[in-house]
Amino acid sequence: MGRIISIHSFRGGTGKSNITANLAVWVAQEGHRVGIVDTDIQSPGIHVLFDLDVDKIKHPLNDYLWGKCSIEEAAVDLSPSVLVQKETRTAEPGALYLIPSSNKTGEITRILREGYDVGTLNEGFRDLISGLKLDFLFIDTHPGLNEETLLSIAISDILILILRPDKQDFQGTAVTVEVARKLQVPNLLLVVNKVLPDFDFEDVKHQVESTYQAPVAGLLPLSLEMVRLASGGIFSLMNPGHPISKEIAKIGASIIGGKPDKS
């Protein structure tokens, strides 16, 4: 049975979509069948990392929510363009699908004004997992705690909360953690992003873990290379030996419950 991984942050700008994309690719490269749903309907963006022109997509997620298509019809198969066969490995790469949200202002405004049945979204997730035989479904959420975000938290097998080491994120994460506990999320993982490299990483990890009583799956340093890439691709595919890529592998391993490949 496929597992649902919700990736969330209380505020924007934490690098949520970037981490989601990198994790999903890593898990797929490990030979799993992976889907990503961009439920950030208000400000979709993860497609940019995959160099996908959403305007040319026949059916974005919005069409599914309006009953215009099935959820499977909204899935774009990224496997051929994104996944690479590793020569050193015998296992075939898995599969990677993206269900993007519409980038068109009119469609965004319409769904925000008219709303949609969040129950439909939940059914969509389930149909997607069974229809595409997914091992993992990643949900890229909108920052904050609106209805679809609460739903994605409630149905997730693993909730990954991303925060930066700053006061507002600490506060917002405390709220999210408590809400997630009330929704009985079975696995809660924290990822601290954009940590200044001269921080004492062990100390940051220890403090975050003791504050939220939840494990820190990864600490990602603030990286100039990452900033320079500016959403121009999947960082860990382009920089396999980079400390950030290794940390992504570590987080990925705690998602699939195995050990990271080499490193």
Added chain:
Amino acid sequence: MDQNRVVMEVLEQFILLCKEFANGNYDKANELLELTKEEEHPRLIADLAESFGMMIVKIEAREMRLEQIIEDLEKTKGELEIAKKKLALENVGLKNELRKLRIEIDHSQKAQDVADITETDYFKYLEKKAKDLKAPKK
């Protein structure tokens, strides 16, 4: 013979001058200039004095340039020392700031924010349904 004695005296004068120059003392360079006067000294002596004079001028110029370079380098070194000390001080400041990093949670604000969410009908519905939602339908 007289001529030879004159030449010998001049050469001895040369030797003395060379010793002075070797010690970095160029005050007697004027004496060398006197020897360049062809009407008073044999041409060979005058030419020799001319060559020596040119050599001294070039050595002096080189020494002056080197002294200037050394002076500049000393100045830069001093500035670097100052910058290094300033950096060390800043680093101490930064490290102290890092140590001060503490995660502070405003618990009453948190309780309020959590309540704002959990008291909505939608949340209550989700909370009740949480277990069913997790299991796939069918």
